[in-house]
Amino acid sequence: MMIHDFNEKGRSMMKKLITGMSLATLLVVAACGNDNEGNEDTNVNAGGNNTEENASNNQEANGTNDSDDAADEIAEDGWETEVGETVENEGGVFTLHARADDIDTIETGPVVMEVEQLNAQSGELSGEMADFMETDQLELIQMDISVENTSDEDIMFYADQAEIATSTGEQLQADMWLSDHLGGDMMGNTSSSGTIFFVLENSNAEDVEDVRITWSAPNNEDFESIGEDVDITVEY
Template identity: 55%
Template sequence: MKKFGIGLSIAALLTVAACGSEGANEAANADSESSNGNNEETSESNNDSSNEAEENDTENNSDNAEADEEAEEVNNEVNEDTEEVTDEVAEEGWETSVGETVENEGGTFTLHARQDDIDTAETGPVVMEIEQVNAASGELSPDLAAMMETENIEYVQMDITVENTGEEDITFYASQATIATSTGEQLESDMWMSDHIDGEMMSGTSHSGSFFFILENSNAEDIENVRITWSAPHDEDFNDIGEEVDIEVSF
């Protein structure tokens, strides 16, 4: 039967065309009707499957569109929040305001005073921008407290950028400033906490750093002004090529 069925399906048209017998025609017609019926069922089944697939695709596309809209809304909210924070920082100029307490890996710190409107200091070929001087106190983290051998700290911070605008290499010790506070303390920067600026400054170079002066006998919140001095720069023959820098910063 398997061979017959195969033979019939392949030879149906040959039988009709070549033999022309009545039985062959009937068999061929029956087979044709059966084949047409199967084709119609298959077509309907395929159409149903195709319609279901189209419906599923439409639903998936709709879900994806909704998800994209939700994601876009979240991104817009995040961007708006970021812009607000950026605008606040840009408006105030500093991330931390006077009187604010912040916490980081070093501990918890309170900013008591800040001055950032300070004239540019010039001596010989040296130009110094003092970005800020502030007075702050802090409760140190255990690791930093162990290193500093104290749990609490009162200090003055100074941020500067210094440039040798001359055509010759010079020596200027920007990191060796001395300060005198209105509370009566004379201090030099703490070498462990402060940045280092090399005293040998090549022509046309610029350097930046933060320097910390640890108060020993007074509180940062009591400081009203600070006097800051630097020795004059000198050339390779140790001749001064400028004046000593001596400025006062009031909070």
């Protein structure tokens, strides 16, 4: 379904397409709603009646297109999206089937991870998005996560190389094109956060009842394990 022989230019174009048209749409269920609402309130109080004019000027200056407008609108809805709700934009129609957002903090060696949410969603793709993905239907598991190296030492930990097994019998690795780059070589006392996507191949997102997630232990600069492998199961 995915084309894996892109050069760097092709990958850059792909990332722009995904981000501008549908990734933000998929992130309609991301934990960004409260932050956006807070920023909106601040702007209204500070700018008064000039808020709309300033927003319009910023859009013109940045060359914002219709896809970006739709993405911004959806992102503002953010966490308010409820299970069962459907959102439509230029990328297609996306439905949130399940969400788990009360997940215990994960610690392994000096690494601390917070899974802000794990959700199951499906998309009926249209237009350029459908052409690019070479399908008109996409079934996804989305994981929003933050990872921190709490030690003073540099380590290696690949949060974006999580592997999952679903209750529908699929074992999957993160989709490298859709997912953010998280972890890898982490300098001391640093952190990062982002979203990891797993594309279901043989089942529907709405049928997933639980997801098992595993990570390999972090390593030090001598490639020695400095923690335990992580193996958790999240139920919807």
